[in-house]
Amino acid sequence: MRVVKTAAPPLRDVPLQVTNPERIPARRYYDEEFYKLECERVWPHVWQMACRLEEIPQVGDWIEYKILDKSVLVVRTKTGIKAFHNACRHRGMRLASGHGNCKTQGFICSFHGWRFNMDGENTFLFGRHLFSEKNLEKAELALAPCRVALWGGSAFINFDDNAPPLRECLGTLADRLEAHNVDKLKVEWWRSAVLPVNWKLAMEAFMEGYHVMRTHPQLQALSTPQLMLYGPDQGSGSPTPARTNITSREFVDLSIRYMERLSDGMAGMVHGSEVAIAKTLRDMEVPDDLDGAAMAFYGRLGAEITAQGRARGVPVPDVNQVAVSHPVKAVEFLFPHYFLLPMFSAMSSYRIRPLSPETCLFEIWSLALFPENEERERPVAPVPMPHDDPSFPEIPRQDYSNLPAQQLGLHAGGFEYMRLSKNVEGMISNYQRLLDGYIAGVEPSKLAKATQIVCSGFDSPIFDIGF
Numbered sequence: 001m002r003v004v005k006t007a008a009p010p011l012r013d014v015p016l017q018v019t020n021p022e023r024i025p026a027r028r029y030y031d032e033e034f035y036k037l038e039c040e041r042v043w044p045h046v047w048q049m050a051c052r053l054e055e056i057p058q059v060g061d062w063i064e065y066k067i068l069d070k071s072v073l074v075v076r077t078k079t080g081i082k083a084f085h086n087a088c089r090h091r092g093m094r095l096a097s098g099h100g101n102c103k104t105q106g107f108i109c110s111f112h113g114w115r116f117n118m119d120g121e122n123t124f125l126f127g128r129h130l131f132s133e134k135n136l137e138k139a140e141l142a143l144a145p146c147r148v149a150l151w152g153g154s155a156f157i158n159f160d161d162n163a164p165p166l167r168e169c170l171g172t173l174a175d176r177l178e179a180h181n182v183d184k185l186k187v188e189w190w191r192s193a194v195l196p197v198n199w200k201l202a203m204e205a206f207m208e209g210y211h212v213m214r215t216h217p218q219l220q221a222l223s224t225p226q227l228m229l230y231g232p233d234q235g236s237g238s239p240t241p242a243r244t245n246i247t248s249r250e251f252v253d254l255s256i257r258y259m260e261r262l263s264d265g266m267a268g269m270v271h272g273s274e275v276a277i278a279k280t281l282r283d284m285e286v287p288d289d290l291d292g293a294a295m296a297f298y299g300r301l302g303a304e305i306t307a308q309g310r311a312r313g314v315p316v317p318d319v320n321q322v323a324v325s326h327p328v329k330a331v332e333f334l335f336p337h338y339f340l341l342p343m344f345s346a347m348s349s350y351r352i353r354p355l356s357p358e359t360c361l362f363e364i365w366s367l368a369l370f371p372e373n374e375e376r377e378r379p380v381a382p383v384p385m386p387h388d389d390p391s392f393p394e395i396p397r398q399d400y401s402n403l404p405a406q407q408l409g410l411h412a413g414g415f416e417y418m419r420l421s422k423n424v425e426g427m428i429s430n431y432q433r434l435l436d437g438y439i440a441g442v443e444p445s446k447l448a449k450a451t452q453i454v455c456s457g458f459d460s461p462i463f464d465i466g467f
């Protein structure tokens, strides 16, 4: 992938286009017209994470997925997962909301009582003789199907029958996360908040590690990777690679404390059981040099997480092997609105949905691997909490705390564009230019290729995405 050095070519019909890849026009985060274009030209054509499959574990279980003015029912049928547009074929009533099971009763429209089974077929039509036969074609009476694809333990929907397949859009990211057993993860907890910001702004708080220094000082102080990348002198802000003078023993200690803080503050990403294993390694023998110590400590940790998990019947991949064969970033983005944050065997996950130009719904899951025969409760969508609710984990709460002030700042006179680091804030530019591609109507195969480039993990540079 080439790093973009020049301006992006102008695209047809894209107001507020990102023409300088290092600068994002501020109005893209509140302009009504731009929001309307996203609603009309982006969301109807992209693969959206609609639900986790555990939300519909039994035949007949269904869940409603809402995006903007659309609603889709995702149903587990006897023959697999299906999705339907949520509208009665009589006079358009939204058929169902929330979640439930339709195995015995089907979906019953509350207006005139028409019924549909889990396969979407019409099974009851009150006063059939009152309609002309021509108006009751069997196929037309069935719920309109919506495209659905399964990946990574979730169902994804797409309103566009001509969009390239989900796998083609995700590219090698799908293979890499599959090697980490993403499809075997289960929900440990699920929370949500309505944030008073544009959906893109909320996502961008998680697209780089550059903010850790100021927003998560508790992590910065403990993070050996951060110290190695940015150096101990944070005052200058110069991201020159630098080594610290810590000893190997201190490195092990710092690493364990970092994991502990990350686990407390984030859950899924580093699981409590992994921290417990790390603590048992505190006194292990490590070489004097830092690289050797890092190899020894993380090598042993990965081996223990794998062995101890498997001994409990947990489907843990070989953590050390997949770290080499299928390396992943700490934050992986699945365009347009879904994140997975893998570290060892557990992951955190985010999904963001626009509610209006300046509000969005932000969901967080803590996902972990559990013994395969263990019964888990069906997870149910949480009631959104205030974004500053103290029961949110520390790290996302810190991230959320910046967002309302940033949204306000974008409206300030004299602030015309965000200024991005071309080296570590490139993901923001990359996916924003992909949005422009959708708005301009770039051909689907090119959009799929660009999506693969955009889905290359956080802290990435600005890439040439092909248009």
Ligand code: FES
Binding pocket: 088, 089, 090, 091, 092, 093, 109, 110, 111, 112, 113, 114
């Ligand atoms: S609108 Fe559903 S039965 Fe009339």
Ligand SMILES: [Fe+2]
Binding pocket: 205, 206, 211, 212, 215, 216, 395, 399
């Ligand atoms: Fe953060």
